[in-house]
Amino acid sequence: MGLLVSIDNGGTLTDICAFDGTKVLHAKTLTTPHDLTECLMAGLTALASKTEADGDLARLVASIDHLRYSTTQGTNAIAQRKGPRVGLIVNSLASAERIEAAASDLFATLVGDRFAVVDGSDERVMIQHVRGLVAQGASRLVVAIDGEDAGKTEARLRRALYAAFPRHLLGAVPLLFSTALTPGADLLRRGWSGLINAFLHPSMEQFLHHAEDQLRRHHIRNPLLIFRNDGGSTRVSRTVALQTYSSGPRGGVEGGEAITRHYGFARAVSIDIGGTTTDLAYFNGGRVAASSQGYVESAPIAFALAEVPSVAAGGGSILSVVDGVIRIGPESVGALPGPACFGRGGTAATITDVMLLAEVIDPASYFGGQLVLDRERAARAVSEHLAAPLGLSLPDAVAAAIAAYDNRIAEAVAALGAADTLLAFGGAGPMSACGVAEKAGIDTVLIPRFAAVFSAFGIGFSPIRHEHRIELSDFSATRVDEARAELVRRAERAMTSEGFALSDCRLDWRAIIDGAAPTALDDVDANARGVLLLEAVRAIPTPPLGPAAHPAQREASPSGTRGNADPQPLFRIEQLAPGDHGVGPCIVEEEFFTCRVPDGWSWVVTGNHDLFLEREGARP
Structure with a gap:
């Protein structure tokens, strides 16, 4: 098989995941709001450097079987x-x-x-x-x-x-x-x-057709696929713009459902912390609740949406003091100018600046070493906007900011209901996972191996899915048979345009009566008025998942320390094997994410190379 590539284009960063049939590769690049095609191609170039294409973009694109793409452009346009x-x-x-x-x-x-x-x-x-x-x-x-x-x-x-x-x-x-x-x-x-x-x-039309044109010039094998907010993917010409709204968070839901089912978590909450927001989801038995007809803000729409509430708290959220209390967001510094420590003109304080000053993140290795952070600029921003208004020393202001940030997200987590496990991902998710879990009363945390690009990873579980509908004045046998034949003709044309035969697809037939959730045809009265719905689904290969077991076998050896004031052991995910374990306080880091493990927490690498953390006394 060729390469299967998934891309999640966020407001600050663009994440890339690829599956070559045996292993998963990942990369990140800064989003370019002025031209999203630029960061799309930059992301593919970064991926090319990690594959047999050896940095050759044209060679990489020519090796791609399917490229599934998600963008926040629609969500941002509404916001x-x-x-x-x-x-x-x-x-x-x-x-x-x-x-x-x-x-x-x-x-x-x-x-x-x-x-x-x-x-x-x-x-x-x-x-x-x-x-x-x-x-x-x-x-x-x-x-x-x-x-x-x-x-x-x-x-x-x-x-x-x-x-x-x-x-x-x-x-x-x-x-x-x-x-x-x-x-x-x-x-x-x-x-x-x-x-x-x-x-x-x-x-959406202008950008997506431009992106597809760029990929054709590089001889991509199949049309660009758009990942939608219903969890399916289709080519650009068959994509409804509305279905790109909130599609990025839905990628995290797809990955979260796969992971929580894999580990057998009964009740779990996920936090996907990006640059601007934290998207949350509640998994009950490995499934997230979805409305068959959702809402965009308060506007009712006729398309399904997963229940993924958001909180205006992310790595780039502006921290300020209002009436003596630290306020998180809702404004964000975005990719440009970014946090003060990026050195791109930003002067506001963000949690990224705070974590740099707390010596959780390293100024030299941040973002895979592609972006060197400026500690002095961070200190100036936090001193001016937090420490001085609060009358605190810089270290105390840093501690207060972390507590306020964790508490803001924990309140949203607790509001979703009781949970046994917190699933943390997004570039900033692992950094705050244990702090949020403690404040939300959750004793176990799972950080996926690909946490930094988890929404892109989740898109890798998306099938090709087409939906076709006909409105019927009644559901008599004759009328249903005629409508079924017409919908099959439409489905055949649609799947042929994707390069698949309808005979290789799963066909799901349902009815929608009086705007209710879809139901089985056998349950519909012949005199009912409603919609006959055909869903044609063509599965494509998904990323493999390793063993879920996580017995502690070997005490891990740190690769160094992090911090000058209070040095802590530093462990690199890339150097750890399943069964390796340790205790906090320490830092466990991957190329694109940093996990802060506080005192009282232990961690172990699972058979799937994920990081499983427990708070002391969690097990009876």
Whole structure:
């Protein structure tokens, strides 16, 4: 087999994982917000230096069987409210008011007063409204008609609009019809799915097609695959922009489900700490709860989303003092200028600066030695923004900042429910894992071998998945048979475009009645009205997992020490073997992450080369 590559493009760092059939390789690079294609190709170049391609980008790309890609661009666009002006066409003022009421702040940004009410009977009036919305600055139009005949009405409006505005005229102002995007959904979910998709589509389309073009120039074997927020992957041309929203955290969920099932954890909470946020997930029996119809902020959508709440606390979150208390975020310094210690112009204090001053991270080996940190700049930032306002010495301010940061995340962890194990990943996750676990009342922690790139690692468990839907006025045997035949034809075309035969796929048939969760066809009344759903899934090879057992066999030998004021033993993951163990206080470090092991904690390397930690007295 060729190389299977997964990339998770975050706001600060871009993570890369690759599986060559026997081993997993990983790399990281700084995200380039001005041009995401640049960091995509830079990440592949970094990966090439670790493979038989020997640094040759063209040779690496030519060896890739499948490249699955996830980006935070959609999530960031919603958070920052950066995107095109959208116009909305409805068939009653009440419909517009209902859609606005569901998420008024988001509606104000995406739509504002750019909406028009049409009754669908006078096409000339509707055409005038379209011209009016375009004149108001709408660059994308969403049609969301309410009522049982919404699909037929939208289809008639579609024909009329394209007759009045030939594609060479209206092409500059794309139309999106809600019943075509999400057949069978109610007005609110259709309307919001259309609005958010229209808002996200332009930038996603421009970047993804540019990235795909770059990969074609380097002779990639198969089309670029986009990892979606439902855990599946599809090629760019078959990807709905809305399904890229929160896809990065979903990669961590996929990896978390695989790992927690592998170890048999009954109840676990994961913390994925990146540069800007901490994403959390609760695993019950190796599964994360998912809503068949989720929400983007408070806006209801017609697509499934895993329950992955976020906290504005990350490695780049700005630390400040408000009313004598340390506040964590919500603002972040991002990749540029970054924490003060990066030496790129940042002056705010962050937990990265704090951990540098606490001598947890090493200024010379940080980020695999690719980014040398400046201790003096960190000290200046923490002194000015934390120590002085609190009236504390620099060491005491550092300790207070770590406690406040751990407590902020621990509160969010505890809110998810009782858990036996904390799964910590992301570039900054292992650094705070034990502190967060203690404050959340959790006695065991697992840090995956690929914690620093775990969302990219998790994407490696994603299959090729296509979903096809038809709205039905009834589920009589004749109507279902006709619809099944049509959906099979669509699925065959879609899978052929991915390079697979439908006969090699798993086909799952379900029905959605009254917007409820999908159910088995056998449970549907013949007179019901709803949606027939076909999911075609083609599995591709996944990364191997080693033995879950973790008996302590050999006391590990440190490779050195970390810190001058209070030197602690330093252990390198790359030099440890399964069964190696030790006790805190110490530092256990990998190329791209650092784990702080406090006093009272012990650790052992598992058969899967993960780091398993226990607090003293955890076992009876």
